[in-house]
Amino acid sequence: MKNKFPSKTTTDVSEDEIDYCQKLIHAIENEGSISAFPKVKEQLNLLKETVADDSEHLKISADQDAAVGHKSADTSFFGYKTHIAMTEERIITAATITTGEKNDGKQLQTLIEKSKAAGIVVETSLETPLIRKKITSHTAKKTKLN
Incomplete structure (x- = not known):
């Protein structure tokens, strides 16, 4: 059975590791006597999920x-973060x-300046405690602007 498995990768390149794992998955799935065992099937499914996640992250991290x-x-x-x-009335004035x-x-x-440039009169801003780096209260606080 050992000769049916792919050769292990000799590099530390993520794409090579993923390629090896995909070949390993294919080899195990094609060998019905091994893939029928519940413990093997469970680990195989975990490997498939991990490969799928890693492949997606590689696309994103490019x-x-x-x-x-x-x-x-x-x-x-x-x-990225979108700040609005x-x-x-929930009409977006700046982003x-x-x-x-x-x-x-x-x-x-920056958002206040963009809103003012768009002709909006800015009187108050709504800041959450997370923005103010105070996590003691989860209620929003209105702040008067100059």
Whole structure:
């Protein structure tokens, strides 16, 4: 059986590792006597999911401008953030797009300036505690602007 498995990769390149795993999956699936075992099937499914996830992440991470950001202390993402300003009627008056690692609060002034340039009279802004880096309260706070 060992001679039916693909040769292991000798590089540390992710694409080579994924290619090896895909060949390994194919070899195991084609060998019915092995893939019929529940423990093997379970591990094979886990490997398939991992390969699919890694393949997707490789496609996404090819974007040189994207960056890792954090939604919370435990949760991260790779990509971009969209920051928006809107009226009480929920009409979008300004938007900026930044890489994932940019601080949300630092975009507020830019959004206010863009809204004013669009003819909107800005009287208050709504800041969440996460933007203000205060996670003690989950209620939004209105702030008077000059």
